[in-house]
Structures are given as C-alpha cells and as structure tokens.
Amino acid sequence: xxxxxxxxxxxxxxxxxxxxxxxxxxxxxxxxxxxxxxxxxxxxxxxxxxxxxxxxxxxxxxxxxxxxxxxxxxxxxxxxxxxxxxxxxxxxxxxxxxxxxxxxxxxxxxxx
Amino acid sequence: xxxxxxxxxxxxxxxxxxxxxxxxxxxxxxxxxxxxxxxxxxxxxxxxxxxxxxxxxxxxxxxxxxxxxxxxxxxxxxxxxxxxxxxxxxxxxxxxxxxxxxxxxxxxxxxxxxxxxxxxxxxxxxxxxxxxxxxxxxxxxxxxxxxxxxxxxxxxxxxxxxxxxxxxxxxxxxxxxxxxxxxxxxxxxxxxxxxxxxxxxxxxxxxxxxxxxxxxxxxxxxxxxxxxxxxxxxxxxxxxxxxxxxxxxxxxxxxxxxxxxxxxxxxxxxxxxxxxxxxxxxxxxxxxxxxxxxxxxxxxxxxxxxxxxxxxxxxxxxxxxxxxxxxxxxxxxxxxxxxxxxxxxxxxxxxxxxxxxxxxxxxxxxxxxxxxxxxxxxxxxxxxxxxxxxxxxxxxxxxxxxxxxxxxxxxxxxxxxxxxxxxxxxxxxxxxxxxxxxx
Numbered sequence: 001x002x003x004x005x006x007x008x009x010x011x012x013x014x015x016x017x018x019x020x021x022x023x024x025x026x027x028x029x030x031x032x033x034x035x036x037x038x039x040x041x042x043x044x045x046x047x048x049x050x051x052x053x054x055x056x057x058x059x060x061x062x063x064x065x066x067x068x069x070x071x072x073x074x075x076x077x078x079x080x081x082x083x084x085x086x087x088x089x090x091x092x093x094x095x096x097x098x099x100x101x102x103x104x105x106x107x108x109x110x111x112x
Numbered sequence: 113x114x115x116x117x118x119x120x121x122x123x124x125x126x127x128x129x130x131x132x133x134x135x136x137x138x139x140x141x142x143x144x145x146x147x148x149x150x151x152x153x154x155x156x157x158x159x160x161x162x163x164x165x166x167x168x169x170x171x172x173x174x175x176x177x178x179x180x181x182x183x184x185x186x187x188x189x190x191x192x193x194x195x196x197x198x199x200x201x202x203x204x205x206x207x208x209x210x211x212x213x214x215x216x217x218x219x220x221x222x223x224x225x226x227x228x229x230x231x232x233x234x235x236x237x238x239x240x241x242x243x244x245x246x247x248x249x250x251x252x253x254x255x256x257x258x259x260x261x262x263x264x265x266x267x268x269x270x271x272x273x274x275x276x277x278x279x280x281x282x283x284x285x286x287x288x289x290x291x292x293x294x295x296x297x298x299x300x301x302x303x304x305x306x307x308x309x310x311x312x313x314x315x316x317x318x319x320x321x322x323x324x325x326x327x328x329x330x331x332x333x334x335x336x337x338x339x340x341x342x343x344x345x346x347x348x349x350x351x352x353x354x355x356x357x358x359x360x361x362x363x364x365x366x367x368x369x370x371x372x373x374x375x376x377x378x379x380x381x382x383x384x385x386x387x388x389x390x391x392x393x394x395x396x397x398x399x400x401x402x403x404x405x406x407x408x409x410x411x412x413x414x415x416x417x418x419x420x421x422x423x424x425x426x427x428x429x430x431x432x433x434x435x436x437x438x439x440x441x442x443x444x445x446x447x448x449x450x451x452x453x454x455x456x457x458x459x460x461x462x463x464x465x466x467x468x469x470x471x472x473x474x475x476x477x478x479x480x481x482x483x484x485x486x487x488x489x490x491x492x493x494x495x496x497x498x499x500x501x502x503x504x505x506x507x508x509x510x511x512x513x514x515x516x517x518x519x520x521x522x523x524x525x526x527x528x529x530x531x532x533x534x535x536x537x538x539x540x541x542x543x544x545x546x547x548x549x550x551x
Binding site: 044045046047048049051052053054 | 173332333334335336394398400401404440441442444445454
C-alpha cells in the first residue's frame with residue numbers, strides 16, 4: 001500500500017477530488033498548510049508598513065491506495081492540480097506498513 | 113400647560129429643599145424630554161463605540177496571539193474609567209468653575225438631585241450629563257491602548273488607565289469643557305478634538321516611545337490577524353460617532369443634526385481621499401486604508417462638528433484624509449516610533465488639525481451661546497484670531513498631556529513593569545496575561 005501525499009493550490013481541491021473519484025479512490029484527508037517552494041511569497045502593505053509574506057496557503061491531500069494503483073493516482077492528481085504556473089505543488093509517495101478500518105477492524109487491502 | 117409647568121416647578125423646588133444644595137448654583141431645571149431622549153441615545157452610542165467598536169477595531173489589527181488581550185484593554189478602560197469617573201472624575205471635571213480644576217462637590221455623585229441639571233446642560237438630568245461625559249472619558253483612555261498594542265502588561269495598563277484619567281484627562285476636560293481657562297479664553301472644542309483625540313494621540317505617542325517598539329518591528333511579519341473585525345469595529349465607530357458629535361449638542365435640534373451631517377460627510381470624504389491616495393501610490397485601494405480614512409475624517413471633524421456648516425465637513429474630511437495618511441505612512445517611518453495602531457497618526461494628528469480647522473470654519477451662528485451671544489466665528493467669517501486661540505488650546509493640551517503621560521508611565525513603571533518580557537511577547541499576551549487563547 002502506498003500513501004500518496006500531494007501539496008496543491010487550494011482552489012484545485014475539487015478538481016483533484018473529482019479525478020480521484022473517477023479512479024475509484026473514495027477517501028482522502030485534507031489539511032490546510034502553508035509553504036513555499038519556487039513560488040516566493042509576496043509583500044503586503046498595511047498602512048505604510050510592508051510585510052514580506054513568505055508562506056503561501058496550500059492544501060495537503062493524503063490518499064492511501066493499493067501499490068499497483070499508486071502511479072495512476074499520482075498521474076490523476078498531477079493532471080487535475082496542474083495550472084502551469086509556479087506554485088502548483090508536489091506529490092510524494094511513501095510506503096504504508098499497515099492500514100486498519102476502525103469501524104470494522106479490517107486490515108490492509110480491505111481497509112483501503 | 114401652565115399647570116404642568118407649575119407642577120414641575122413645585123417638584124423641583126421641593127427636591128432642591130430636600131437634597132443639599134451644592135457649591136455651584138442649581139438653577140430650576142427645565143428637563144426637556146426630547147433633549148433627554150437624544151442625549152440618552154447618544155450616551156449608548158458613544159459607549160458602543162468603545163464596547164465593542166474600538167475593541168473590534170483594534171483587535172482585528174493585532175496578531176492572533178494578542179487579540180483577546182487587546183479587547184481586554186478596551187473593556188478594562190471602560191470599567192476603570194467608569195468607576196473612577198463616578199467617584200471623583202466627574203466632580204473634578206465639571207464641579208465648580210475653577211480655572212484649572214473642578215471641585216469635589218460631586219464626590220461619589222453626592223448632591224446630585226434627581227431632577228437637577230448641570231449648568232452646562234440645563235435641559236437634561238444631571239445624571240445623564242454625568243453619564244454622557246463618562247463615555248467620553250472611557251473612550252479616550254481606551255484609545256491610548258492602541259499605541260502600545262502587543263506589548264503592554266495588563267496590570268500596567270490598568271494602573272495607567274486609572275492614573276492617566278485623573279491626572280491628564282480630567283484637567284484637560286475641565287479647562288476645555290468644564291469652565292476652565294481654555295474655555296474662558298474662547299477655545300472651541302465641540303466634541304473632543306482636544307479632550308479626546310489630541311489627548312489620546314499625544315499620550316499614545318509618549319507611551320510608544322517609553323515602552324519601545326515591538327520585537328520584530330521593521331523586520332518581522334506583524335500583519336493583522338483579521339481585518340474583518342476591524343471593519344466591523346469601524347462601522348460601529350462611524351455610526352456611534354453620530355452620538356459622539358450629535359450628542360455633544362446636548363439637545364435635540366438643528367445643531368445636533370448639523371453636527372451629525374458634518375460628521376458623516378467628513379467620514380465619507382476622509383475614507384475616499386485615503387482610498388484614492390493608496391490607489392495612486394500603491395496601485396490598490398486597501399480595506400484598511402478605507403477604514404483608516406474614515407476614522408481620520410471622524411476624529412478630525414469632532415472639534416468642529418457642531419460649529420460648522422455641513423459642507424465644511426466635506427473639506428475637513430478631505431484634509432483629514434490627506435494629512436493623516438501622510439502622518440501614518442511617512443511621518444511615522446521618518447521618526448521611527450512604533451505607534452502600533454496609529455493612535456497618534458490618526459487621532460493625535462486628526463485632533464490637532466481638526467482643532468485648528470475649527471478656528472477656520474467656525475460660524476458665528478452655530479457658536480453663539482448665552483455667554484457669547486455674538487458667537488465665536490472663525491477665519492472665513494473674518495476672525496483670524498480664533499485660529500490662534502485654537503493653536504493655544506492645542507499647545508496647552510499637548511504639553512500637559514505629553515509631560516504628565518510621561519510622569520504617569522514612570523510612576524506606574526515603579527509599581528510594575530510596563531512591558532512584557534521577550535518570552536511573553538513572543539508567546540503572546542492572550543496566553544501570558546490572561547491564560548486564554550483563540551483556538
């Protein structure tokens with residue numbers, strides 16, 4: 001099993017969700033985060049006081065998928081989240097040792 | 113109607129006999145219901161300007177970790193100033209006609225008759241006059257907190273509120289409004305350009321210098337937590353100002369209406385000009401700029417509001433937008449002080465130019481009173497001397513306030529540290545001063 005983590009631009013959430021639903025991936029966890037990469041921050045000015053805002057709002061999406069579907073999921077997310085502008089984000093894939101569905105106690109593949 | 117008058121006169125006479133006559137003359141009070149309703153409403157409006165108007169306005173502009181503490185300062189100012197005003201503040205401000213200070217005749221409001229009236233407001237109950245004036249004392253104290261936002265210890269602010277009220281606000285209010293030497297000289301201040309705005313502004317400036325800048329000022333991101341709170345606060349302040357200036361007419365009639373009209377026009381003009389300036393210099397009109405311009409206009413028109421024609425409010429508002437914008441964006445950076453929420457830049461500078469402009473635009477008709485039936489016209493009606501008188505008032509207020517605020521801060525500093533330590537400042541005032549946090 002693989003945990004696919006994607007950092008995306010916030011307004012791309014629905015597009016990514018739709019793309020994953022089409023693949024049959026029915027669950028995800030979303031967190032609001034801040035970050036930067038090549039997309040530098042911007043300056044905000046409040047009554048003459050300038051502040052450098054280095055961290056930009058992003059969303060972190062996590063989905064757990066079977067190992068053989070990981071690449072398809074990654075491609076789907078990337079396509080859906082891409083705008084072509086700097087700051088589109090990144091996707092990371094890591095191994096999952098174990099997964100459990102809390103309600104039923106099912107494990108691993110049955111839990112996804 | 114004669115019967116009603118006789119009945120009221122008899123009642124007043126009986127009451128005067130029962131309650132001890134105070135040192136200052138208690139004229140037969142002619143309480144006017146319309147005046148009373150309007151000033152009562154205004155009292156509520158002005159209190160609303162502090163609770164929660166100013167609390168929201170200020171809290172929205174500080175960082176998240178200091179939001180509750182900033183609101184606490186407004187509420188602390190309200191409760192401390194209210195209680196002290198009732199105890200001795202009112203008496204020392206409006207008791208008697210001493211040149212420099214009032215008397216203690218109204219210590220804990222003693223001698224105040226149910227249907228009696230203060231000579232300065234003969235058509236409303238004295239208790240209402242006392243209460244209305246209380247709300248002005250409250251907001252002036254609360255305003256000062258803006259300069260030292262994010263770094264003043266709550267204990268220190270509480271002590272400061274109490275001492276500053278008695279030592280700075282009360283004497284200034286007395287000499288400008290309570291029959292003291294500035295009003296005797298003919299200095300005009302309709303609703304608090306000197307007493308409230310210049311006073312709070314200068315005090316804030318001194319406090320900003322004494323406490324020093326915030327950690328990270330000029331280098332870190334100190335961006336506002338939630339400007340929507342500040343916007344809501346501005347709305348409450350703007351509407352509340354109808355009571356601040358309108359109620360200062362101390363009666364329901366044309367003068368109150370003129371005051372409100374000039375006030376509203378000044379707010380609109382100030383907001384518009386600030387917005388235009390930002391649009392021109394920064395490329396975008398910010399929400400903070402719009403609301404700051406509105407407050408600048410409101411503060412600046414305050415001393416003039418009931419003495420000028422409505423179109424003067426428009427002119428004064430435009431000037432407020434220009435000058436206060438300059439003060440907050442250029443002067444502040446040039447002089448290097450950290451007046452966190454621009455109390456000096458907006459209220460101090462606004463109060464200053466507003467007071468001077470009162471000397472320019474005051475009309476004889478609107479400044480006429482029983483003591484000065486010819487009125488105190490300003491420059492545009494041919495009396496240039498009024499501007500000099502206003503400048504005199506500005507100088508006296510600024511000097512007394514500046515020096516005594518410094519003294520008060522030093523005294524409070526002997527009792528408790530004025531400023532939180534570095535650790536506390538980094539953690540935030542909410543958690544360190546109050547043990548609470550926004551989630």
